[in-house]
Amino acid sequence: MPELPEVTTTINGIRPYLQGAVIVGATIREHRLRWTIRADLEQRLQGRKVVDIQRRAKYIVVILDRGGLLIHLGMTGSFRVTTSQSMPEKHDHFDFTTDAGFVIRYRDPRRFGSMIYCEGDPNQHELLSRLGMEPLEKGFTGSCLYQMGRTRKRAIKAYIMDQSVVVGVGNIYASESLFKAGIHPGRKCSRIALSRYNRLVLEIRDILRNSIDMGGTTIQDFMGTDGRPGYFEQQLLVYGRAGEPCVNCGHAILSRIIAQRSSFFCPQCQT
DNA sequence: CCCGATTCCTGTAGGC
DNA sequence: TGCCTACAGGAATCGG
Numbered sequence: 526m527p528e529l530p531e532v533t534t535t536i537n538g539i540r541p542y543l544q545g546a547v548i549v550g551a552t553i554r555e556h557r558l559r560w561t562i563r564a565d566l567e568q569r570l571q572g573r574k575v576v577d578i579q580r581r582a583k584y585i586v587v588i589l590d591r592g593g594l595l596i597h598l599g600m601t602g603s604f605r606v607t608t609s610q611s612m613p614e615k616h617d618h619f620d621f622t623t624d625a626g627f628v629i630r631y632r633d634p635r636r637f638g639s640m641i642y643c644e645g646d647p648n649q650h651e652l653l654s655r656l657g658m659e660p661l662e663k664g665f666t667g668s669c670l671y672q673m674g675r676t677r678k679r680a681i682k683a684y685i686m687d688q689s690v691v692v693g694v695g696n697i698y699a700s701e702s703l704f705k706a707g708i709h710p711g712r713k714c715s716r717i718a719l720s721r722y723n724r725l726v727l728e729i730r731d732i733l734r735n736s737i738d739m740g741g742t743t744i745q746d747f748m749g750t751d752g753r754p755g756y757f758e759q760q761l762l763v764y765g766r767a768g769e770p771c772v773n774c775g776h777a778i779l780s781r782i783i784a785q786r787s788s789f790f791c792p793q794c795q796t
Numbered sequence: 797c798c799c800g801a802t803t804c805c806t807g808t809a810g811g812c
Numbered sequence: 813t814g815c816c817t818a819c820a821g822g823a824a825t826c827g828g
Binding site for chain 3: 526527528559583597598599600601635637638652686688695696785786787
């Protein structure tokens, strides 16, 4: 599932082929993504130059010389770089062909992803207007989370996965960072001390940075195979490890649904 | 305002 | 082996 590090890795993978390139052709085979892709987008993209590719939250923001795109990978979205020699497969929903002859191809079996055309600056799109703090930027602090959280009654895991609070943290990194911070995922956010929030912020930052670094080392794989960096699986300490011993204390890792999502934690280390 | 529940979708895994 | 069902989850939207 693409979270912030996977989006960054994706952007790093396609930027060398897209930034500064002219889109000489766009082919959309499946318009029905999270939001239906507008019918005239192929024409609109024809001849557009890609000025910049940025990330905001889990969105890929493509700035064109006229207008732009907001792309979200949803659950199963991925890009690969190929050429017109390679035939699109079942869930390859759209291609951009650049003036250098590269084909930037989007695949998304579950179609929870999206591509939205913006007439103006995509950063001004309403979908971005209510997003929370960027976890790798200065403003994301323990006191911030603590202040906002003291009146909230929900579970801490739901709180840090809420994109209007802090962006980029999904189910996997939420489980992992709470484990490293020693906080039970079901704990109410109003019942967490400032010092624990400080620790949590450090752990969130640390795990996101580490994952980005590892993604960076597998760019080659990312380009060549299925667009999904497989780096993180071996790094995970609790996610997907129900029944396995905790790396700290040996107690079996539990799995429980919290905030409609499967959550993994050690009942002894996380309180 | 806050938050839990529901919804979209299809590949995969597990049961029989 | 094959069929069926449950499950996976990002995030908008709805309803209490």
